[in-house]
Amino acid sequence: MVDINDMMDAYAQDAVDYAAKLNKKLDYSEKSIEAVEEICTLLYNSLPKNFLAKFFRKSPNEETIIQISKMLGGYTGEVIKKHYGGSWDVEDFQGNTIVLTVGEIKTFPVGKVYKRLKNGPEDNVHHFYHFVTREMKK
Numbered sequence: 001m002v003d004i005n006d007m008m009d010a011y012a013q014d015a016v017d018y019a020a021k022l023n024k025k026l027d028y029s030e031k032s033i034e035a036v037e038e039i040c041t042l043l044y045n046s047l048p049k050n051f052l053a054k055f056f057r058k059s060p061n062e063e064t065i066i067q068i069s070k071m072l073g074g075y076t077g078e079v080i081k082k083h084y085g086g087s088w089d090v091e092d093f094q095g096n097t098i099v100l101t102v103g104e105i106k107t108f109p110v111g112k113v114y115k116r117l118k119n120g121p122e123d124n125v126h127h128f129y130h131f132v133t134r135e136m137k138k
Helices: 006-020 029-044 051-056 062-084 109-119 127-138
Strands: 087-092 098-104 106-107
Touching: 006 029, 006 062, 006 087, 006 098, 029 098, 029 127, 062 098, 062 109, 062 127, 087 127, 098 109, 106 127, 109 127
Parallel strands: none
Antiparallel strands: 087 098, 098 106
């Protein structure tokens, strides 16, 4: 059985490799979360938004969006872990939900990236990171 912490670390490494293909650098620094948001923007902007666009351009399937969410969310969570500690777990909340717990604070970086890819800039990953880590500093 694969440990969730090892799995999320592997997803984070996949994100580093994926970002390099887009000429973005993910180095586990807090500043690198800006690059995660930039990648999310590129991906979101490439998705067809209306019926006509969807008709002419194939949209990624749900599984692809979930995998990208695990990859970029895993990276975001691993940056949190590096700077604030914590551990990954899976909770049975509306299916299997991946959660990163730091002390008393539960965060959902994978879910946040998923929302960012689906909803757009209103679910900004960079803002999420700073909100969550501000709470951890208290």
